[in-house]
Each structure stands twice: as structure tokens, then as C-alpha cells.
Amino acid sequence: MSIKGKAFIAGIYEHPGRHLPDRTLPQIHADVGLGALADAGLSTPDVDAYYSAGDAPGFGVLSMIDYLGLECRYLNDTETGGSSYLLHAQHAATAIAAGHIDVALITLAGKPLTGGAGPGGSGRVGAAPEAPFEGQWGMSVPGGYALAAQRHMHEFGTTSEQLAEIKVAASTHAQHNPRALLQDVVTVEEVIESPMISDPLHRLDCCVITDGGGAMVIVSEAVANSLERHSIPILGTGTYVKSSQSGRIDLTHTGAVKSGPLAFTEAGITPSDIDYVSIYDSFTITVLITLEDLGFCERGDGGRFVSDGNLQAPHGALPFNTDGGGLCNNHPANRGGMTKVIEAVRQLRGEANTPVQVGDCELALAHGTGGSLATRSASSTMIMGRSL
Amino acid sequence: MRLPARAAQSNSENAPFFEGATAGRLILPQCSICDFVIWFPREICPECGSQKVSWFEASGRGTIYSCTTTRRIPGSWGKVTPFVLAYVELEEGPRVMTNIVECDPESVSIGDSVEAVFEEALNRDGEPGPPLLRFRPTQG
Ligand SMILES: [Zn+2]
Numbered sequence: 001m002s003i004k005g006k007a008f009i010a011g012i013y014e015h016p017g018r019h020l021p022d023r024t025l026p027q028i029h030a031d032v033g034l035g036a037l038a039d040a041g042l043s044t045p046d047v048d049a050y051y052s053a054g055d056a057p058g059f060g061v062l063s064m065i066d067y068l069g070l071e072c073r074y075l076n077d078t079e080t081g082g083s084s085y086l087l088h089a090q091h092a093a094t095a096i097a098a099g100h101i102d103v104a105l106i107t108l109a110g111k112p113l114t115g116g117a118g119p120g121g122s123g124r125v126g127a128a129p130e131a132p133f134e135g136q137w138g139m140s141v142p143g144g145y146a147l148a149a150q151r152h153m154h155e156f157g158t159t160s161e162q163l164a165e166i167k168v169a170a171s172t173h174a175q176h177n178p179r180a181l182l183q184d185v186v187t188v189e190e191v192i193e194s195p196m197i198s199d200p201l202h203r204l205d206c207c208v209i210t211d212g213g214g215a216m217v218i219v220s221e222a223v224a225n226s227l228e229r230h231s232i233p234i235l236g237t238g239t240y241v242k243s244s245q246s247g248r249i250d251l252t253h254t255g256a257v258k259s260g261p262l263a264f265t266e267a268g269i270t271p272s273d274i275d276y277v278s279i280y281d282s283f284t285i286t287v288l289i290t291l292e293d294l295g296f297c298e299r300g301d302g303g304r305f306v307s308d309g310n311l312q313a314p315h316g317a318l319p320f321n322t323d324g325g326g327l328c329n330n331h332p333a334n335r336g337g338m339t340k341v342i343e344a345v346r347q348l349r350g351e352a353n354t355p356v357q358v359g360d361c362e363l364a365l366a367h368g369t370g371g372s373l374a375t376r377s378a379s380s381t382m383i384m385g386r387s388l
Numbered sequence: 389m390r391l392p393a394r395a396a397q398s399n400s401e402n403a404p405f406f407e408g409a410t411a412g413r414l415i416l417p418q419c420s421i422c423d424f425v426i427w428f429p430r431e432i433c434p435e436c437g438s439q440k441v442s443w444f445e446a447s448g449r450g451t452i453y454s455c456t457t458t459r460r461i462p463g464s465w466g467k468v469t470p471f472v473l474a475y476v477e478l479e480e481g482p483r484v485m486t487n488i489v490e491c492d493p494e495s496v497s498i499g500d501s502v503e504a505v506f507e508e509a510l511n512r513d514g515e516p517g518p519p520l521l522r523f524r525p526t527q528g
Contacts, residue, residue: 129401129402129428129430130428131396131397132396132397132398132402132406132428133396133427133428133429133484133485134428134485135394135396136393136394136396136509136520137473137485137486137487138391138392138458138461138465138468138471138473138487139473139485140458140461140462140465143456143458143461143473146456146458146473147454147455147456147473147474147475148454149456150454150455150456150498151453151454151498154454154498154499195459195460196459196460197458197459197460197461198456198457198458198459198460198461198473199456199457199458199459200456201456203460243434244428246424246426246427246434246435247425247426247427247428247434247481247482247483247484248481248482248483249475249483251453251454251475374485375485
């Protein structure tokens with residue numbers, strides 16, 4: 001059974017805040033959940049399924065279902081880091097296609113700047129079987145991705161200047177987003193001259209850290225047809241976990257090599273059909289490798305691809321992250337998957353910021369990467385259309 | 389500068405590795421069914437699913453598969469920058485996350501030959517725990 005055309009994104013909401021000292025974590029979940037429902041023209045009694053990840057405080061999602069006053073017969077708090085919300089969207093679409101539910105609410109919230117429970121199920125991390133072999137070496141999050149970048153540079157000749165081009169494109173888009181945390185356009189030189197964090201990643205190769213959140217509402221065709229707002233059909237999805245490969249890890253690719261083809265096959269299209277992409281951008285290297293893995297360029301050719309202006313909206317061959325992405329706009333709760341879907345939906349609705357709205361945007365792809373490229377990660381890809 | 393050395397917490401499944409480290413020996417698990425050399429240490433073969441695992445002494449030699457010199461990091465590691473985080477590919481196959489020590493952090497490169505060193509480590513109570521498996525450039 002395919003989910004193609006069975007489930008629709010009816011509502012989206014990105015929290016306008018980037019620094020929220022006076023909102024509790026449950027309040028932020030509620031802010032974004034109610035916002036996405038209102039965007040769809042729905043309200044909490046319509047919801048019959050709820051999804052969140054390790055960022056939902058309390059006893060899995062039970063606490064949040066109770067707090068929000070939902071009546072749910074489907075729930076899921078699978079934790080794959082920043083890709084969790086794309087995975088949840090896939091699972092919601094599957095449940096809708098099977099006829100089990102009609103209205104799924106997915107929320108993300110976090111306060112990495114101003115306290116609150118850290119997402120990621122951190123209490124469980126110490127019990128992980130790999131912990132005694134990975135926790136002793138001073139691997140920061142940028143340090144882990146730096147290992148991937150170094151190997152990619154070694155094998156393919158990728159350069160720091162090429163990685164910087166990704167940040168430049170994101171900043172060029174972010175100047176048009178009045179809510180972006182960073183709205184100044186930067187140059188390749190400014191990226192290279194920003195402080196080195198872990199070779200070869202500079203500070204400006206890293207995403208921002210923000211409080212906030214986001215939410216989406218996914219509905220059945222019957223519900224979509226009852227709403228005033230045009231809903232966005234989900235055409236294809238794919239998920240793949242790239243493990244540490246039995247201790248023979250290849251740092252130059254991600255699980256997108258499999259999640260991408262799964263989604264493209266289900267949608268019945270190819271990478272060249274895509275008009276807009278939201279690519280997970282925890283770091284510049286994450287974008288470059290993912291573009292190769294999804295088949296937008298040849299393996300090893302990502303550096304050249306991102307340097308040719310392809311990513312620049314609205315006229316590049318493959319406009320990306322037109323909200324400024326995690327690199328400039330927002331990376332709420334240290335997780336970028338939700339905002340990736342939100343900006344793709346804006347593009348398909350024609351509601352992106354005017355200077356970066358892609359003309360005739362009919363097919364969009366959103367991709368999430370959770371965990372660490374240095375160890376184990378989960379990739380989820382979702383393809384959406386303006387219409388069926 | 390000496391890097392932070394917090395001892396790992398071993399358990400019954402990975403104890404042979406840490407008992408080896410305490411004796412200054414690199415002891416790895418190997419699948420008794422398909423001969424796969426397993427990393428990270430555990431009593432299941434991720435290649436064939438067997439729980440029949442034996443342990444053997446590895447050479448301690450390898451080459452750097454990837455490395456990064458970290459220059460900014462919060463906490464205790466921030467006091468020892470720059471330091472080298474790396475994956476070392478052992479002669480026996482596994483790629484092992486580690487630090488490269490006894491080196492100039494500015495001159496460590498992918499492909500360099502390295503050898504194992506076991507560095508003293510303390511557990512949370514300040515008591516000696518299993519030493520840490522780090523690597524240094526191959527001597528001579
Ligand atoms: Zn085996």
C-alpha cells in the first residue's frame with residue numbers, strides 16, 4: 001500500500017520566538033500545536049493522533065496528550081533526534097492511509113537557551129551500549145560533524161570555501177525573513193574568517209541555537225476536502241537508519257542514500273523534478289553530503305554543485321532553505337526537521353517570503369537528519385506536491 | 389597537555405575489553421560463527437546475529453581514517469584545546485573513535501600510522517578505572 005495522495009498537510013506553524021525565558025516547555029508545545037490547528041481551520045477536539053519526540057516533557061507523549069486535552073487513539077514518540085518530526089509525519093500518513101485516524105498533530109518545542117528539559121532522552125544515553133566507547137573523547141556535536149567533513153575533503157577535495165557557499169546562500173535568503181535570528185548576508189570570506197570550532201568547521205558553518213518550536217497537522221482526504229484552506233498532499237516518504245556500520249563507518253554518506261530513493265519511488269518522480277528543497281542544515285557539511293545522497297548531484301561533486309549558485313532562490317536550479325534554515329533562521333530545540341517541512345509547505349502554498357518564493361513551485365522535498373553523522377543517524381525524506 | 393580521562397563504566401558484556409585495557413592489551417571480540425571482528429565491544433555479532441563471541445589480542449596498530457583538531461568546546465575539554473578527535477582504522481578492520489595524543493595537533497593527518505596507548509583514567513569517585521584506549525603517531 002502506498003501513502004501517495006492519501007494524507008495531506010493541512011496546517012503548519014513556526015513559533016515566532018527565538019528566546020523564550022517566560023514560556024514553559026508545555027506552553028511552547030501548546031503554542032505551536034494550537035497555531036498549526038488554527039492554520040488548518042481545526043481545533044483540539046478534531047485531533048485523534050498525537051506525535052512528539054524526546055522534547056515532549058514527562059511520561060512520553062502521555063503527559064502532553066493530557067496537558068493539551070486531546071483524545072487520541074494513535075500516538076508515537078519515536079526519538080530520532082532532529083529528523084523525528086519527518087518520521088512522525090510518515091507514520092501519521094501511513095496511519096491515515098490505513099484509515100485508522102483522520103487528524104494527526106505533531107509538535108516540537110525546546111528551550112536550549114533558557115533551560116528546561118534537554119531534548120534527546122538524555123537520561124537514557126548513559127545506558128547505551130556504545131556509551132563506554134564514544135563518550136570519553138571530547139566529541140562535541142560540531143567535532144563529530146567535523147570528522148565527516150574532513151573525510152569528505154580527503155576523498156573528494158571538497159573545500160572550506162565550498163562549504164561556506166552553503167551558509168552564504170542561507171544568509172541571502174534569511175535577509176528576507178524578519179523573524180530569522182541572523183538576517184545579515186555573509187560572504188565566503190566572513191565564514192572562513194569566523195572562529196574555527198573543530199577543523200574544518202568554523203562558527204558560521206554551524207546552525208544557530210534557538211528556543212522555540214513548530215507544529216504540523218496531517219489529515220485524511222475527507223478532512224482536507226472539508227477545509228477552506230488548500231491542503232498539501234504527501235506524495236512519498238522514506239526513512240533509513242545508518243548505523244555505525246558494525247564498526248566500519250563510512251563518514252562520507254548518510255542514510256539519505258536509502259531514504260531518498262524510497263521517497264522518490266513512492267512519489268513516482270526523480271530528483272530533477274523537484275522545484276524546492278528543505279535540507280537539514282545542522283552544519284554546512286550536512287547539507288553538502290545530503291544533496292549528494294539524495295541524488296541532486298554526483299557523489300563527491302557536492303562542493304562544485306553548491307558553488308554554482310544552484311541553491312539560491314528564487315532562480316537557482318535547486319533553491320534551498322528559503323527561510324534561512326537552521327544556519328540562519330531557527331533551529332528550535334536543536335532540531336531542524338519540523339522547520340524543514342514548514343518552509344516546504346510555505347513554498348508549495350506560495351506563501352514564502354516574496355523575494356525567495358520559487359515560481360510555479362509544484363514539487364518540494366523536505367529532509368531531516370537526526371543523531372550524529374559521526375556515529376549513527378536517522379534520515380527521513382518527504383516529498384510533497386502543490387496538488388495531486 | 390594531558391586530556392581529560394574519565395574511566396568508562398564497564399559491564400559484564402564488555403568486561404574482557406576493559407580487563408585487557410587494565411593489563412595494557414587491546415582485546416577485541418570476534419564472532420565465532422563468521423569470524424567478523426566486532427566493534428564496539430559486545431556479545432553479539434552485528435554482521436550475522438550470533439551471540440557466540442570470543443576475544444583475542446589485536447596488534448594495536450592502525451591508521452587515521454579521519455581526524456579533527458577541536459579548538460573550541462565547552463567544559464573541561466575547553467581547557468585542553470587544541471586536541472585531536474579521530475577515528476582510527478585498526479589493522480584488524482574496526483574504525484575506533486579515540487584521541488590522538490603525544491603529537492602536534494597541527495600536524496596530524498588522515499592516513500598517518502598510529503599505535504595504541506592506554507592512559508590512566510579515574511571514575512566518578514576519583515578511583516582508578518579501566519585505562520582509555522588512545523593512539524599516538526607510530527614511533528620510529
Ligand atoms: Zn558473525
